[in-house]
Amino acid sequence: MIDISLFVLMLLGALLALAVYLPLRAGQLSLATPGFYTIGGTVAALLSTQLPGLGGSDAVYPLTSLLLEMIVAIAVAGLLAFLIGKPVLKLRGIYLAIATIALVEILRVVLLSSPWFGAAVGIFAIPQPFEGPEGYLIAYGLLLAIVAWACARLERQPLGMAMAAIRDDELAARCMGVSTDQVKLIAFVLSAIVAAAAGVLAAHYFNSWNARQANFDASITTLAFVVLGGSRTWLGPVIGGLVLTALPELLRPIGDLRLIVFGLVILLGPIFIPQGLIKSKQS
Amino acid sequence: MPQLMPSVKVLRLLPKWLLLLGLLASCSSTNSNAPVNLKAGLPVGAILSLTGNANVYGQDQRIGLELAQAAFKPGSSIPLNLSIEDGGSDEAGAINAFNLLINRGSAALIGPTLSQQAFAASPIAQRRGVPVVAPSNTATGIPELGNFISRVSAQSLVIAPLSIAKALQLNPAIKRVAVFYANDDAYSTSETAIFQKAIKAKALNTVTVQRTQLNDQDFLNQITSALRAKPDMVVLSLQAVDGGNLIRQLRELGFKGTIVVGNGMNTPNIYPICQKNCDGILIAQAYSPELQTDANRSFVARFKAQQAGAVPPQLTAQAYAAYQVIAEATERQNKRQPLEAKPLREVRILLNEEILRGTYNTPLGKISFSPEGEVIQESFFVAQVRMNPDGRSGKFTLLP
Numbered sequence: 134m135i136d137i138s139l140f141v142l143m144l145l146g147a148l149l150a151l152a153v154y155l156p157l158r159a160g161q162l163s164l165a166t167p168g169f170y171t172i173g174g175t176v177a178a179l180l181s182t183q184l185p186g187l188g189g190s191d192a193v194y195p196l197t198s199l200l201l202e203m204i205v206a207i208a209v210a211g212l213l214a215f216l217i218g219k220p221v222l223k224l225r226g227i228y229l230a231i232a233t234i235a236l237v238e239i240l241r242v243v244l245l246s247s248p249w250f251g252a253a254v255g256i257f258a259i260p261q262p263f264e265g266p267e268g269y270l271i272a273y274g275l276l277l278a279i280v281a282w283a284c285a286r287l288e289r290q291p292l293g294m295a296m297a298a299i300r301d302d303e304l305a306a307r308c309m310g311v312s313t314d315q316v317k318l319i320a321f322v323l324s325a326i327v328a329a330a331a332g333v334l335a336a337h338y339f340n341s342w343n344a345r346q347a348n349f350d351a352s353i354t355t356l357a358f359v360v361l362g363g364s365r366t367w368l369g370p371v372i373g374g375l376v377l378t379a380l381p382e383l384l385r386p387i388g389d390l391r392l393i394v395f396g397l398v399i400l401l402g403p404i405f406i407p408q409g410l411i412k413s414k415q416s
Numbered sequence: 417m418p419q420l421m422p423s424v425k426v427l428r429l430l431p432k433w434l435l436l437l438g439l440l441a442s443c444s445s446t447n448s449n450a451p452v453n454l455k456a457g458l459p460v461g462a463i464l465s466l467t468g469n470a471n472v473y474g475q476d477q478r479i480g481l482e483l484a485q486a487a488f489k490p491g492s493s494i495p496l497n498l499s500i501e502d503g504g505s506d507e508a509g510a511i512n513a514f515n516l517l518i519n520r521g522s523a524a525l526i527g528p529t530l531s532q533q534a535f536a537a538s539p540i541a542q543r544r545g546v547p548v549v550a551p552s553n554t555a556t557g558i559p560e561l562g563n564f565i566s567r568v569s570a571q572s573l574v575i576a577p578l579s580i581a582k583a584l585q586l587n588p589a590i591k592r593v594a595v596f597y598a599n600d601d602a603y604s605t606s607e608t609a610i611f612q613k614a615i616k617a618k619a620l621n622t623v624t625v626q627r628t629q630l631n632d633q634d635f636l637n638q639i640t641s642a643l644r645a646k647p648d649m650v651v652l653s654l655q656a657v658d659g660g661n662l663i664r665q666l667r668e669l670g671f672k673g674t675i676v677v678g679n680g681m682n683t684p685n686i687y688p689i690c691q692k693n694c695d696g697i698l699i700a701q702a703y704s705p706e707l708q709t710d711a712n713r714s715f716v717a718r719f720k721a722q723q724a725g726a727v728p729p730q731l732t733a734q735a736y737a738a739y740q741v742i743a744e745a746t747e748r749q750n751k752r753q754p755l756e757a758k759p760l761r762e763v764r765i766l767l768n769e770e771i772l773r774g775t776y777n778t779p780l781g782k783i784s785f786s787p788e789g790e791v792i793q794e795s796f797f798v799a800q801v802r803m804n805p806d807g808r809s810g811k812f813t814l815l816p
Contacts, residue, residue, distance in 0.1 A: 136515035136516070138512070139515065142508050142512070245599055245600045246599060246627075252605050253598075253601055253602045254605050255532060255602065257555075257557060265543060339507045339511075340536050340539055343532060343602070344600070345506070381512075385516065389466075389502075392467055
């Protein structure tokens with residue numbers, strides 16, 4: 134039993150997975166995705182509920198306002214990622230992961246302790262740009278298509294090749310003349326932009342937004358999407374995001390066991406298919 | 417360097433994925449124009465937080481629904497066929513469970529556990545014309561989500577000020593108040609605002625407001641800085657575990673004054689946590705196990721029989737009441753106009769009207785609904801905890 138709204142959540146999962154995949158493609162294990170996702174959602178929630186000029190009180194929230202929110206959210210998240218990325222990306226491997234977890238945690242505390250961001254209660258009654266889930270499905274579908282297309286293009290461009298080179302061997306890449314710091318930073322900023330754009334739509338879709346969106350669990354879930362799907366090509370995270378979002382729902386018939394089976398899939402996936410569901414061909 | 421998969425290949429695969437998704441999608445959605453399926457009773461769904469960080473609440477609620485089923489199913493001309501689904505503790509989980517149960521042909525829904533989930537998921541039911549009775553959403557604005565959304569859980573706005581008034585009545589000398597709340601918990605944050613307003617309205621002086629976190633265990637810093645302000649009364653908006661711990665530490669550090677706690681601690685689960693230190697705390701309740709009505713006596717007896725003599729918590733009573741509201745409304749509606757062979761859509765509309773129209777003798781006392789679906793509850797309670805000499809068990813004694 135699948136409903137349109139589950140498809141919407143699946144597409145959201147795929148987008149977040151792509152956001153995790155981008156830095157991972159450059160060999161950087163960043164768990165900051167939920168943080169930028171939350172920033173996107175918070176920007177959308179604040180703008181649409183606090184600025185009457187955007188048409189929040191209209192029966193149907195104007196799409197132009199949605200687009201404007203997305204631009205603002207992308208700018209905010211991109212700028213933040215740029216500023217934070219410079220020092221943070223000097224860290225490697227597990228240290229980078231820890232720093233990005235801390236980043237998400239700091240963001241959560243900031244949101245919680247400021248009434249302006251809705252504190253623990255969150256922001257309610259976010260205006261709806263679409264009548265039902267169908268509109269969100271199209272919007273998310275478009276967004277995913279654009280991001281997936283851009284990722285597919287990126288993989289064949291010098292920048293994408295440079296990212297892959299850094300993943301395979303950062304020192305060798307640097308010796309080959311790849312500006313590793315710059316490439317890593319670009320990957321980090323792109324990831325933030327994708328996550329923020331997904332967050333803007335999510336805030337409207339969920340109708341309420343709160344700081345609980347940014348937590349450690351979300352970091353791990355999105356990482357699992359990429360690990361199960363595969364981190365070599367853009368299709369891997371997309372499939373991982375779609376499948377792992379749908380799986381708990383498809384498993385509902387088995388009742389209380391479903392989360393155990395879900396956990397087993399996440400556990401056994403990397404053991405039996407370490408490269409993920411979608412592998413790249415070796416030349 | 418690995419050669420990447422050409423996107424042409426991916427595009428060729430795409431139709432297969434779409435076909436798969438389409439197939440999955442096509443096996444859903446009951447036609448709401450089809451007649452309602454009464455084979456096993458009127459289908460009703462419940463969405464509870466059985467997993468995630470709100471699972472303690474969901475488990476309490478599940479017991480309430482199961483007891484209600486045992487109580488109302490026999491002797492009913494049109495029993496409810498209840499299916500409980502896990503809504504997780506987040507918005508996405510609740511949305512999925514709502515859709516699943518609506519597609520399965522539920523005539524009415526009970527849930528979700530958390531207010532935040534309700535803001536995300538209840539509009540779906542509203543859009544599709546399915547009545548929702550919320551058993552535990554206390555945030556402002558829930559019934560306003562639409563005419564199909566109602567609740568049996570009273571807002572903190574109504575309950576919280578009662579205990580402040582009672583505390584002053586018991587000790588008119590109270591002047592200085594210290595307030596504690598968990599700033600990462602939605603319930604605590606919204607209730608403390610109401611408490612603080614009530615304190616101001618009584619012309620009391622709030623000497624300090626201390627923030628804690630839901631998962632904190634040690635409150636030494638907050639308590640010592642609060643005690644430095646020499647409060648006569650401490651007001652807590654906390655949940656059972658953190659609140660119970662805070663009370664124990666507060667007493668151990670020498671606070672002798674009045675302690676008033678919010679609705680989140682209205683559960684016997686606090687006894688083993690603050691033990692003998694629980695004694696004397698004042699609590700505002702939307703449900704009291706001490707209420708002497710037939711409905712409550714029979715509910716408490718059922719609970720005690722199932723749970724080895726334990727006293728039912730508020731969430732269990734509220735879930736029981738939500739089920740009772742739907743069961744009784746169904747019964748009345750069916751008597752007036754048999755639901756057999758009516759289209760599901762019409763059954764949902766009729767049932768919603770009947771739910772809002774009725775008056776119900778629940779364990780919470782007599783309740784009815786405002787036209788928006790807000791609960792109108794006759795009796796709220798202020799109780800004082802009296803611990804037994806063993807320090808492990810106790811009782812919420814109703815104050816007159």
